[in-house]
Amino acid sequence: MSTLRFRWLALVGLVAGLAGWLVNWFATRNGYGTPALPLTSLVTTAAIIAITLVFGRRVLRWRNGRRDRPLDPLLALRTLVLAQACAYAGALNLGWHAGILVDQVALASVRSTSLPVWGSVALMAGGTVMIMVGLVVENFCRLPPDDDGTGAPGHTEGEYA
Template identity: 85%
Template structure:
């Protein structure tokens, strides 16, 4: 399985940011509300981050030598996929709400409330945390290099557990 590419995360964030800005621009100029997630979605974000960290910790413990029982390869693979999905979802959320934030800044002088602005900031922080946790847990899933130097097949540096 390939590791996360920062270019792809940046591309997802930029496309989502432009789309968020455009949708918000169209919505607010036509009398609709700001198309952001509610702040209660931060609870869901926290749950996703916690689950990703719990599964990542299990893989990390096994990788670091606590091998009292074998690591289920399906669990390790699912943890890796969860970490990567978490990072991509974070990039999407960060980009979308950054685009809305930029458009809301231009409306600051005509609005009486800054609630959409602060809501976007909170959701951008949540997206950033998702990216960071995804990258860290993905790193948990990498196997350490072989100590014996034999280069056993399937266990070189940078491969996943």
């Protein structure tokens, strides 16, 4: 399985940001509400982050030598996929709400409340944390390079657990 590419995360964030800006621009100019997630979605974001960290910690403990139980390879693979999905969802969340923020900042002088601005900032922070946790847990799933004991240079990059 390939590693996360920062370019893909950035591309997902930029496309989501453009889409968020366009949808918000259309919605606010036609009398609709701001198309942002409610702040209660941060609870769900925190739960996803916690679950990803719990599974990642199990793989990390096994990788670092605490092998009192065998590690199920499917658990390790699912943890890796969860970490990558967490990072992509974070990029999507960050980009979408950054696009909304750009339009909301421009409307700040005519709005009576700044709640959409602060809501977007909070959800962008949640997306940033999701990206970071996804990248960290993906790194937890990487096995160190094998040492074949021949004294010759071995692999310089490990594989996934």
